[in-house]
Amino acid sequence: MTINAFTRALTPATLTRLALGVSVAAGAVLTAAPVFADQASGARSDTVASHSAEEKSAGQVSAQSVLKIAESQVGVTENAAGGGTPFHSWYMSSPRAKETVARDGGSLQSYANAPWCAMFVSWVGEKAGARSTVGWDAYTVTYAKWFEANKHWGSQAKPGAVVFYSWNDKSVESIDHVGLVKQDNGDGTITAIEGNTGNGKVEERVRPKSQVVGYGYPQYKA
Secondary structure, eight states: OOOOSSOTTOOHHHHHHHHHOOOOOTTOOOOSSOOEEOTTTOOEEOTTSSOOTTOOOTTSSOHHHHHHHHHHTTTOBOOTTSOOSHHHHHHHHSHHHHHHHHHHOSOGGGGTTSOOHHHHHHHHHHHTTOHHHHOOOSOHHHHHHHHHHTTOEESOOOTTOEEEEOSSOSOGGGOOEEEEEEEEOSSSEEEEEESSOTTSBOEEEEEEGGGEEEEEOOOOOO
C-alpha cells in the first residue's frame, strides 16, 4: 500500500470530519493514562487507561525493547485485500477501536482491510507494555496531534521515536505514514521499522529526512 493514513473504507462525510476535526485535547498531559478527546463532543475519554495487565508506567520501558518487538515482525505481510495482519485483528478487538469509530465514523469492520501503519506502531507499544507513552490510534494525523498536544513532539530523530511522514508537504494535516525510528544515519536519512509499506509488509526502511513531518517522543527508560 502507498497511502497509509486511515482513509480507505470511510464515507465522504467521514473523510470531511477527519480533515476538519481530528485534533486531540489541547494541552493534555502525557501520563500513564493518555486522555483523548471525542471530536464530536470534546468529551474526555479515559477508558484507555488500564486495559493491559502488563501496562507499565511511562519511563519504565526502553526504546531498545520497543524496537526489538518491532523488528520481530519484519516480514509480516497483508493479504490480497490489504488486511489480515495481527495488527488489524488486535486493533479491532481493542477498546480504542470503538472510540475511534465513535470519533471518525464508519464501523469496526471498516478496520479489517484499512491501511495499518498506525495500527502496527500501536500494537508494538501495547506488546511492550508501553501503550500509555507510545499511544494508540488508527489515523496518522490524530496520532501525531496527540504527541503535539502532550508536548512530546519535535524534529530530532531518536531511536524509538514515532516518525511521521508526508509525501506532499511538511504539515501535520498531510501526514501519510508512520513508523518507529531505529537510527539516524547521519547522512540526511533515517532507518525506521514500518508497517504497511509499499510492499504491504512490515519492513526496515531507509528514508530521507525531507519526507519527515516530525517525531513523537515516548517517555522511555534512560
